[in-house]
Structures are given as C-alpha cells and as structure tokens.
Amino acid sequence: MSKIKIVAATGCPTGIAHTFMAAEALEQAAKKLGVEIKVETHGQVGIENTLTKEEIRQADGVIIAADKDVQAERFVGKPVIDVPVAHAIKDAEKLIQTIIDGKATVYKAKKQESDTTENTASTSGSSIGRQVYKHLMNGVSHMLPFVVGGGVLIAVSFLFGIYSADPNHESYNAFAAMLKNIGGIGFGLMVPILAAYIAESIAKRPGLVVGFIGGMIAYTGGAGFLGGIVAGFIGGYIILLLGKLLSGLPKSLEGLKAIFLYPVLGIFLVGTLMTFLVNPMTTINEAMMDFLSGFQDANPILLGLIVGSMSAFDMGGPVNKAAYVTGTALLSEGNFYFMAGVSAACITPPLVTAFAVLFFKKYFNQSERNAGLVNFILGSTHITEGAIPFAAKNPIVVIPILMIASSISAILTYLFGVQVPAPHGGFLVLPVVTGAVQWLIAILSGSLAGAFLYGLYKKREAQKERSAEIAA
C-alpha cells in the first residue's frame, strides 16, 4: 500500500503568524506519522504552495485549518476535517490520525458545519450577529466605490447649474448632462451591488445572481437601500436553502446545479418574494406623502422633526423620497419654505459622517476615513446617499443618530424661515437661497450635533471591545 497522502489549507484573518504555524505543525506531525502532506497557506502575501487539482484528486484526505475562506468548494467529495486554525497548531497529530483512520467525513458543499468532527461546530461557528455584520460589510465595501464614483460625478454636474442636465432649460450643458447620466448609472447600481455582495458573502458565487436581481427589483420598485439589504439576505439564504434541498441529487448533476438550478430557481424565488415586498413599501410611501402635505401649517418644530426623521431614515429610499417629492411638489406651487427643510435634512447625514470622521479619527478605519472626507463633497451637494455605507454597518444605532441630526437641521431651518427655491444641488444653490447664512447655521448645527453623537458611539464601542477583552 502506498503512503497516505494528505492535502491541507491553512489561513487566519491577519495571515501573519497562525497560518504558518498551523502549516508547520501539520508538516511536522505528518513527518512523525509517516504520511505525505502538502499544505497550502493563505497568508498576507497571498496563497503559497498552491494545491493543484491533481493533488487534491490524489489525496486521501483534506485538512482545512482556517478561520477564513480557503475555497473549500474544491474539496467537495473528499474526506475533509474542517477546524479553526488553532486546532492544527495544538492537535496537528490528532487531525492527521483522523484522516489515517479514515474517520473524516466526506465534504458536501455548504453542509460541513453539521457533519464534520464534533468540536468543529462549536468553535468555528461564530455568533449570528458577527455573521450578519460580515455579510453586510461585504455588500457595503463593494458598494462604496459606486457611491463615491457616481456621487462625485453628479456633484460635479451641478457645478454647471442645477438644471444643467435638463435639455429644456436655459442652463443646459451637454457635458454636465453626460456627467449626471454617468453618475446616475453608478448610483443606480448601488443598491443591486449591495444586495448582490451580501448574498455572495452568504452563499458564495451562486448568491451573486439572486442578490443582484433581488437588489434590482428593490431599486426599480423604489425600496431603496433597506430593500437592498433585505434582498441580499433573502437571496443568500434562499441559495443556502436550495443547496440543502438539492443535496439529495446525484453527484453527476453537480454541474447542472451551479449553471442551471441555482440561478433559475433562485431568481424565481427571490424575484417573487421581492415583488411582494416592494408593493407594500410603495403603499406606505404614498400614504406618507399625503400625510406630509397635510402638515403644511403645523408648527415648525413638529414639521422639522418629521421631515428630518424621514429624510435620514433611509437616505434616498422611499421614505426619504416621500419627503423630497413633497418638497418639490410644493416648490412648484410656490412654497419655498418646505423644501428648505427637506434640503437641510438631506444634506445633513453625509456631513454628520464627515465631521465624525474628522473629529473622532482614531475610531474609524482608513477606508471609513476616506469615505468620510468624500462626504463633505457629497453632503454639500445634497447627496444623502453618501452616508449609506456608514449607516449600513450598524443601521439600528446610526440611523437614529442621523435622524436626530437631520431633525435639528430641519427644525432650525423652519424656525429661521429660510426659503430654498431649488430642488437639489446643496450648497451650490446658496446664491439663490433667502436666508443663506441662517440655513448654513441650521445645517451645521444639526451635522455637528450628529457627528458628536456618532463619534461618542464609536468611542464607546471601541472601549467596550477593549474592556471586554481585558475582562476575558
């Protein structure tokens, strides 16, 4: 009988130390037990000692010792042990012995948690909250470049005039119209990309298509970024569910699953679900518009509170649009007061994040800092969506903070009696604003108050993490 051959893959989040310690431990243990092993390392420098298809095919067993994705799909059908990286450092011999004894279970896609070695399930499954956060972040980080790229081009187009993209307006400029068009396409993809990569994080590649389409339905149906988050999670879990339901199919149909069954069944299910979910959102939307326009003569504080909360609630989504569209509708009737509050409330959220990043720099990571600074531009040009990447990371805390900030801006704007005759453009329309200075004061007050709250929240989070660690 020939020597037993094992392949392994190791990886840890930072990829500096444990990845290689695990690899070394496995190699030493293999030498001792007289088996052949090849260990692929997923470290900071990339993947080294890569396993070939042939090596995987010939191997008698696979050891995955990783706290990150090491493309385990490759090992479907092989006896696999899947453990956290620390197990390989501590118990390398035991892991190899398990393979030698033929006690490793055969790997099936997406089901490893429940049926590999017992201790795997308890240690490798991180908490649900952390999982959800990881999926969200995958969506947000892929969405960010679309927001920034699209947003900045739209902002630049406003420099040519607020109506420069409207061919029927005297300030029409072909170049500005093109910029706005390109930027708009980037923006339009934001929600689908968010949904697609949330689903991709949950269900790998098959998740991409369902997330994308679910997100597109959310976007075109007017369900905004909250709809996109819903679509991403629904899509991802539908694919996981399908994977479970289809796991009984013979292995020869494996290829058919990926190219035919997942996409077709997946988008059918996601599409149907999302179509039903989008409709109630539109109804809510319309009801809110009626409600708002009936609020014309209410006291400014209450009106500011409502407009501010609505504008910041979903930033460019249906609730925000209800306030915004009401503003533009009233604008065409010659009411310039209402819009001033809406604009102030829409400008505030990105500025909140921008100031927070500026004043509480050390509690944000590098990419957040960069995005925060871009938000000075996006906020100043009435592009509320700039705040979405920040809100999406922890909507339950961040959105209320933004709502408070926007409310302050809107309330002050109504109290000062500011009039804004333009429906968009942010600070670029300052020359035509009646009470421009008061308007600026109102917006800055709200933004700074929000930034302060947000910064304190981030600071507390950081301290909590630290003290939890010290206690542990």
Add this chain to the structure above:
Amino acid sequence: MEAISFENIRVNENIHSQLEAFNRIAELAISNGIANSKPAIVDGLLGREAESTTGFMDGFAIPHTKSSEIKKPSVIILKSTNGIEWNSLDGSPVRFIISLLVPEEDAGTTHLTLLSSLSRILIRSEVRDQLINASSASEIVEILSSVMKNT
C-alpha cells in the same frame, strides 16, 4: 536579520497582565522608531487577541497586528519573569512574547516571509525549549538566527 535586533528584545521584564504587555510592546515600538502611535498598537494587539488568542503552547504567545501607524515590519520580544494569563491554547501562562508588527501598506514579501518563517520555527518544541531558557538578548538572537538559517 534586520527585523530581529537587540534593541527590540527585553529579557527580564516583570509583566502581570496582557494589557501591560501590550503597553510595554507599544512603548518599545515608539522609542525604537517602529511606530507612531501607542494606542494604535495596543488597540491593534487587543483587537487581534479578541478574534482568538495568540497564546499557544508552553508559555509562548505571538501577539501581532497590522497598522498604518507602523513604519517597518518588526519583531519585539519580551521575556517575563512571571507568567501572564493569556487564555492560551494549552492554558499555560505566558512567559515568552514574540510580537510581530507589520505596516498596513505592502510590507514587502521578504519581511512577511521572515515573519512567517519565524512563526513556523516556534512550532518546534526544541526551539521553544532553547528560547525559554535563554537569559540574554544576544542569546535569543543567536538561537533564532541559527534555526532560521537551517530552515
């Protein structure tokens, strides 16, 4: 072997907690011109530790972090006279700390390879035995250099 230098090694430390160790690492990193910000190092090391412990076996721990505040890839070694509670894989208190500090931006493959091979040799029990018995910085440098040369 420029990443492992005498000035980054302290053998007779008297450390009582993980946080104290991280503060000490950060202080050394600042005074030896490795990093710009003390809180960034301490937070980074704590953050890594929160993901999973870096303490492994026989009183060894390899706390490590990556940060834009770190200027060059470095190794800081602390040997403590008393054991520090570290929640290690084998539960043993830590006496030998090898801290790897890596800049955020591309640190250069050679340095990262050095750090990874350093991690690898710590898996060997005979290397750990030699290190835990070493009594001076030069002895530690000698052990590490000779083992790594033969790898």
